[in-house]
Amino acid sequence: MKNCIITPTFREHFKYIKKYLESFKKYVEDKDIPLCFIISRDEEREFGEIVKAYKDLNIQIIIFDDLLDKYNILYTPTELLHRFDKYCYQTIKKLYAILDLPYDRFLLIDSESMWIKQTKMKDLFDSYFNHPYFAYSILSKREIQNQFQKVLLTNINYLLKDENKKWYLETFSWFIDKKILLDIIKQYGSPFDMVQKLWLFWNGDKTKIALFEGLLYYQFIDKNNQKYNYTILDIEKELKKYLGNIEFAKYIKNFKNKLNCNGGLFEFFSLLLTDSNVLTIADLCNHNRFNILRLENSDCNFDVQKQFLTLVQPNILAVSQEHCFGQNMNIFWKFKRAVLEHRYYKRFQKHFNLVKGVLCQLATFIKSLFSLPLDLIRIVVLIIKRRDFIFR
Secondary structure, eight states: OOEEEEEEOOGGGGGGHHHHHHHHHHHBSOTTSOEEEEEOGGGHHHHHHHHGGGTTSOEEEEEHHHHHHHTTOOOOHHHHHHHHHHHHHHHHHHHHHHHHSSOSEEEEOOTTOEEOSOBOHHHHHHHHHHSOEEEEEEGGGSSSOOHHHHHHHHHHHHHHTOOOOEEOTTSOOOEEEHHHHHHHHHHHOOHHHHHHHHHHHTTTOTTTOOOOHHHHHHHHHHHTHHHHOOEEEEHHHHHHHHHHHHHHHHHHHHHHHHHTTOSOTTTTGGGGOOTTTHHHHHHHHHHTTOOEEOOOOTTTSHHHHHHHHHHHOOSEEOSOOOSSSGGGOSHHHHHIIIIITSHHHHHHHHHHHHHHHHHHHHHHHHHHHHHHHHHHHHHHHHHHHTHHHHHO
16 A cells, blocks of 8 residues: 655745654654645745755655646636635645545645654554544534534535534544545545535535535545444543543533634643643543644643653644644743743733833933923024024
8 A cells, every 4th residue: 555645735834844844854764655745836936945955855746736737627726715715725635636646545734743753654554544543522512612613514414415413623643545535526526526516505605615624534434434444433432531520521611711612622632731631631642542643832731741742652743833842842942932922922022112112202202302492592593693684
């Protein structure tokens, strides 16, 4: 089976690529695995300048414009984005790359991701696909329900002719089996066909034409799991089992207070780690082989996150580089995260600039105050000098 890593990116995220590649170079043993980046044609030269320093890696650049041409999608990337907005745009970008590339198994990771542990990618792929899994929570159980998430579930249910209340984006092991994707397409049409159906369904309302490939892929598997035999985890039950009723209640309270019940129940777990739950959540991750995780804002609970990483030792930190681990484990980055990006420092900057402005105005006032008598004397002298002209 041939493996491949796919990373869609765009100009605003090029700033993350260096750390992404440096971490890959440092920690990945089988460096010959294809790293396929998807960009638009007008970004090719700029992106090429970034990656030219990594000629020892198997970097492949996929031009999105060429994919659209090849699959007879009569839009430029800009036109596609304008018509369907970013979520459908990103899904089309990823899924057509998977269809086009000559590989069997894929890992989708964002350009903000970083490897933080010695990793053999073949072993990571094999470990997942030998016992594949994903997790879900029930959106309707939440005290607060995000309206956009409800729209996303409505869209997937419409496309798959299903009635499902599960939110599948709980973990970041975004592995894709091309055979399963082809099964989806065979039954429900191409990715672009599905996006077009949503456009018609919502009568062109771009705020609701949204398709997440992960939700589509996992819900299809769930619906046909007698064929695919995935382990499908109810993350709420897992949390209750490991945390117990009291700690689970605290977790849910923090999920509401800190995250307003947005996203997955476990998606942003690093922000909900505490001294009292870190050991059990680490056990949950180890038992279920969660080795690609999202950690961020580690300045808020750095010691607990560091303890968690020691216990779990994930291979990849996905989606965000806003943490203090791996290549970010240095005093400069930690100072930046802990101080310069903290709301207290930003408030200090705001007040400092305000005080600075007031002081500048005060200095101008004092200068004017002292200048006023001198200016008056100069005017009197001027009048005396020109009295003949004035009073003639």
